[in-house]
Amino acid sequence: MSAPEFAAPVLAVSETESRTFSLILFGLFVALTLYITIWASRHNKTAADYYAGGRAFSPLQNGLAISGDYMSAASFLGIAGLFALSGYDGFLYSIGFLVAWLVALLLVAEMLRNSGRFTMADVLAFRMRQRPVRAAAGISTIVVSIFYLLAQMVGAGALVGLLLGVSGETAKILTIVVVGALMIFYVTVGGMKGTTWVQIVKAVMLMTGALIMTVWVLSKYGFNLSELLGDAAAKSGKGDAFLEPGLKYGATDLWSKLDLLSLGLALVLGTAGLPHILIRFYTVPNSRAARTSVNWAIGIIGFFYLMTLVIGFGAAALVGGSAIAAQDKGGNTAAPQLAEELGGGSGSTGGAIFLAVIAAVAFATILAVVAGLTLASSSSFAHDLFANVFRRGRATERDEVVTARYAALVIGAIAIVLSIFARGLNVAFLVALAFAIAASANLPTLLFSLFWKRFNTAGAVAGIYGGLVSAVGIVLLSPVAWGGKSDTIPKGNPDALFSADTVAPIPLSNPGLISIPVGFLCAYLGTVLSKERTDDEYAELEVRALTGKGAH
Amino acid sequence: MTTGSSESGHPDEGLDNAAYVRLRQSPEFERLRGAFRGFVFPMTAVFLAWYLLYVVLSAYARDFMGQKVVGEINVALVFGLLQFLSTFLIAWAYERYARRRLEPLAAAVTVGGGAAPAHGEEDGE
Numbered sequence: 001m002s003a004p005e006f007a008a009p010v011l012a013v014s015e016t017e018s019r020t021f022s023l024i025l026f027g028l029f030v031a032l033t034l035y036i037t038i039w040a041s042r043h044n045k046t047a048a049d050y051y052a053g054g055r056a057f058s059p060l061q062n063g064l065a066i067s068g069d070y071m072s073a074a075s076f077l078g079i080a081g082l083f084a085l086s087g088y089d090g091f092l093y094s095i096g097f098l099v100a101w102l103v104a105l106l107l108v109a110e111m112l113r114n115s116g117r118f119t120m121a122d123v124l125a126f127r128m129r130q131r132p133v134r135a136a137a138g139i140s141t142i143v144v145s146i147f148y149l150l151a152q153m154v155g156a157g158a159l160v161g162l163l164l165g166v167s168g169e170t171a172k173i174l175t176i177v178v179v180g181a182l183m184i185f186y187v188t189v190g191g192m193k194g195t196t197w198v199q200i201v202k203a204v205m206l207m208t209g210a211l212i213m214t215v216w217v218l219s220k221y222g223f224n225l226s227e228l229l230g231d232a233a234a235k236s237g238k239g240d241a242f243l244e245p246g247l248k249y250g251a252t253d254l255w256s257k258l259d260l261l262s263l264g265l266a267l268v269l270g271t272a273g274l275p276h277i278l279i280r281f282y283t284v285p286n287s288r289a290a291r292t293s294v295n296w297a298i299g300i301i302g303f304f305y306l307m308t309l310v311i312g313f314g315a316a317a318l319v320g321g322s323a324i325a326a327q328d329k330g331g332n333t334a335a336p337q338l339a340e341e342l343g344g345g346s347g348s349t350g351g352a353i354f355l356a357v358i359a360a361v362a363f364a365t366i367l368a369v370v371a372g373l374t375l376a377s378s379s380s381f382a383h384d385l386f387a388n389v390f391r392r393g394r395a396t397e398r399d400e401v402v403t404a405r406y407a408a409l410v411i412g413a414i415a416i417v418l419s420i421f422a423r424g425l426n427v428a429f430l431v432a433l434a435f436a437i438a439a440s441a442n443l444p445t446l447l448f449s450l451f452w453k454r455f456n457t458a459g460a461v462a463g464i465y466g467g468l469v470s471a472v473g474i475v476l477l478s479p480v481a482w483g484g485k486s487d488t489i490p491k492g493n494p495d496a497l498f499s500a501d502t503v504a505p506i507p508l509s510n511p512g513l514i515s516i517p518v519g520f521l522c523a524y525l526g527t528v529l530s531k532e533r534t535d536d537e538y539a540e541l542e543v544r545a546l547t548g549k550g551a552h
Numbered sequence: 553m554t555t556g557s558s559e560s561g562h563p564d565e566g567l568d569n570a571a572y573v574r575l576r577q578s579p580e581f582e583r584l585r586g587a588f589r590g591f592v593f594p595m596t597a598v599f600l601a602w603y604l605l606y607v608v609l610s611a612y613a614r615d616f617m618g619q620k621v622v623g624e625i626n627v628a629l630v631f632g633l634l635q636f637l638s639t640f641l642i643a644w645a646y647e648r649y650a651r652r653r654l655e656p657l658a659a660a661v662t663v664g665g666g667a668a669p670a671h672g673e674e675d676g677e
Contacts, residue, residue: 088628088629091628091629091632092607092610095603095606095632095635095636096603096607098635098636098639099599099603099635099639101639101643102595102596102599102639102642102643103596105643105646106591106592106595106596106642106646107592107596110650225625226622226623226624226625227623227624229623229624229625229629230623230624233624240618240626241618243618243624243626243628243629244614244617244618244626244628245610245611245614245617245628246610246614249610249611250610250611257611257612260607260610260611261604261607261608261611264603264604264607265604268600268603288650288651288655291646291647291650292647294643295643295644295647298639298640298643299640299643302636302639302640305636306636536569536572536573537569539569539572539573539575539576540569540572540573540576542576542585543572543575543576543581543661544572546581546584546585546588546658546661547575547581547584547658547661548658549567549572549575549661550567
């Protein structure tokens with residue numbers, strides 16, 4: 001997500017009461033998840049246990065875990081904040097995130113479950129020469145996951161300090177290290193089984209917290225949505241414009257509108273190419289369970305995003321945009337501030353308690369998502385790069401799992417170090433970039449693999465690298481990196497990575513509009529320029545994908 | 553679409569590539585693929601077009617989106633809520649279609665061809 005910005009001054013709720021209660025709740029969540037992880041580790045014997053949780057989760061359990069994997073802190077705090085500060089435009093995000101699940105449901109989930117074993121690359125490389133495709137898919141998986149991971153961990157550093165009312169660089173670094181250490185523990189010890197349970201617990205906490213807030217807000221307006229919206233618009237000082245699209249996105253010139261389309265496209269096509277989401281489909285016994293778990297996830301995630309609408313507008317109406325922006329210019333504290341207000345306001349015991357509850361939910365949310373990302377990248381390193389590229393398919397399962405555990409440790413450590421260095425940067429754009437890479441590099445290759453008979457190794461490799469390079473390249477030439485004032489961005493971007501004065505050569509902040517077609521085009525051209533045919537392999541893939549024959 | 557929980561002795565485990573190539577040419581499989589693609593391709597086109605219409609209107613037709621329908625509820629909000637509704641409906645319709653139509657067709661794809669043998673039915677649930 002490009003919207004949430006985490007760097008901000010300290011929240012004014014430094015009452016020791018709230019902080020103590022928050023820490024107790026954090027402690028309880030951590031104790032529970034550590035217990036679950038150790039319990040899960042006793043049942044981890046085979047590679048299928050480690051990578052895919054023994055394929056024994058029920059559709060409802062996996063639906064909850066998918067939701068827990070998907071609804072990041074950016075979803076919860078970021079979208080609520082977008083609604084609170086920019087009004088209607090929060091909806092553009094949440095709708096993209098939800099509709100995207102139809103791509104996963106109709107075109108990907110069941111076929112992936114039937115034809116792959118542990119990673120996204122299993123399906124991409126099924127028909128192809130293993131080493132080049134596994135290498136490309138492994139690199140893309142790790143890049144997408146690490147970008148996403150950095151955004152979450154740097155956000156966590158700023159956020160937990162913010163929610164606990166502690167300031168200073170030491171607190172940020174300490175938070176990043178604690179979050180990183182916990183996520184490494186969940187993944188190395190608990191594998192997929194432990195990680196899945198962490199995500200299930202988180203999803204239940206998040207839905208419960210959001211539901212309490214939603215009902216509470218609505219009850220203040222006699223369960224009349226129109227009254228809530230009217231009050232939010234009035235308090236925002238922007239009137240009806242607050243309830244219409246355009247305050248944040250597509251506000252200025254042609255490029256700004258194209259940027260909105262670009263964002264929408266990346267959101268809707270990115271989800272079905274996110275490796276940490278795709279590997280969740282392997283944790284259920286068969287394709288029917290994969291399909292049903294996606295449907296559970298659609299229900300849970302859809303209901304959740306409807307609640308963020310009420311929470312965000314509730315924060316605008318009851319807390320007020322200026323009070324929220326004073327705490328965090330990105331609006332990430334909108335939901336916690338609303339919780340405090342609902343509980344009785346700043347200084348009251350009720351306010352302190354409910355704030356602590358929502359802060360604990362946010363913390364659980366971050367932990368569950370980073371664990372899922374670490375698992376996806378370490379699995380791909382071990383199963384794709386180590387076993388198939390380096391060892392040319394001659395590694396034993398035991399070696400692979402040992403490697404996966406070390407990879408989780410190393411990737412986790414790298415993420416901690418990078419996050420500490422990046423803690424002063426605005427890295428929220430990395431989530432939008434991860435979605436764009438997933439849509440540009442992974443999705444074209446995945447769809448062509450599953451549906452296009454002529455597709456071959458050269459096409460797969462060209463599609464992955466072409467999509468990856470174009471998405472990253474465009475962002476490096478965009479206003480994210482060069483923040484000079486232009487017609488598209490009249491105020492410029494003072495947080496730009498390279499320069500706040502130079503005008504960006506490409507005015508699009510979201511690369512999808514260009515990089516997604518480039519990904520598809522590269523995959524197509526690579527295919528037709530190569531003589532290789534994979535018809536027989538495709539016959540096997542298609543029969544297995546559609547009937548479940550020979551499925552793992 | 554049914555699957556075997558394959559780890560132990562699924563009847564189809566160990567099919568060689570030639571067997572899959574033959575299966576792919578069987579009329580049972582062609583029916584399954586036709587039924588699958590006949591649902592998911594048009595449905596994907598419909599929901600993508602419907603979603604892009606929403607995004608394009610949000611970018612370019614802001615006066616239309618800002619019109620009030622009831623109280624403070626405007627066209628943009630109704631349009632957004634309809635996106636939620638259509639997503640839920642498509643998910644439900646696909647689940648129903650898969651259980652009623654695709655799963656029996658998948659079970660009918662067998663090495664011998666013809667009527668569905670025992671394995672296709674037991675591992676469905």
